[in-house]
Amino acid sequence: MADTTPRIGSSGLSHVTFIVTDLDRMQTILTRVLGAVRVYDSGAETFSLSEERFFLVGDEPTATWVAIMQGDGGLPRSYNHVAFQVDAGALDELRRVIDSLGLEQRPPRSRVAGEGESIYFYDDDAHLFELHTGSLRERLSAYAPATPPR
Secondary structure: OOOOOOOOOOOOOOEEEEEEOOHHHHHHHHHHHHOOEEEEEOOOOOOOOOOEEEEEEOOOOOOEEEEEEEOOOOOOOOOOEEEEEOOHHHHHHHHHHHHHOOOOEEOOOOOOOOOOOEEEEEOOOOOEEEEEOOOHHHHHHHHOOOOOOO
16 A cells, blocks of 8 residues: 655755845846846736746756746845856856946855855845855765864
8 A cells, every 4th residue: 555644844945035126136036146037027917925936047947947026125134145156167257247246245155175165146135145166965074074074
């Protein structure tokens, strides 16, 4: 007999939503910095709380769904952030694009060798984004002690 018990817990990230004051400006940031592709624009007809647009970041079938919604995005600045993986060879060009958009970069935190590099920047509504070159596996390996435990 098959187990019909519902699975408890998440199978992964569904989407990330950002409340923003200017949909067009945020669309520019998402498309120019992250290479996002817009796949939906509600226009004046809204199905949710306000006008919204959906984007895909990355390649299908593992692309990340990013939603933006019109609203009061006035947040306090903090280290709460969302990180997107990027190629290390793209960091210099990404910095140039971020600068050309007039976005404020946050200084990077100190790093352990081997955990990857990051660019941190704020959008106009104080959302913090990280562009990161490493993976979790690389980070855990970098954090591991140099000598095995006894």
